[in-house]
Amino acid sequence: xxxxxxxxxxxxxxxxxxxxxxxxxxxxxxxxxxxxxxxxxxxxxxxxxxxxxxxxxxxxxxx
Numbered sequence: 001x002x003x004x005x006x007x008x009x010x011x012x013x014x015x016x017x018x019x020x021x022x023x024x025x026x027x028x029x030x031x032x033x034x035x036x037x038x039x040x041x042x043x044x045x046x047x048x049x050x051x052x053x054x055x056x057x058x059x060x061x062x063x
Contacts, residue, residue: 002042004033010041014049024049 005013007021016024024030029052031045 002044004035004040004042005046006038006040010046013046 007018010030011017011021021030025032025039025041030041030049032039032041034040
């Protein structure tokens with residue numbers, strides 16, 4: 001089971017700012033869950049986001 005990560009924990013893994021963090025969540029690029037008033041991101045969602053970035057960068061270099 002994936003661990004739930006806070007905003008600061010996610011931002012330690014992905015070098016983004018506060019605004020970009022919420023932009024990614026709002027656009028659905030970074031999946032999150034809400035528990036009460038707090039929002040968390042699973043480790044697997046972070047891994048999926050990084051994999052998509054990697055795949056996009058590979059596609060950019062092949063063009």
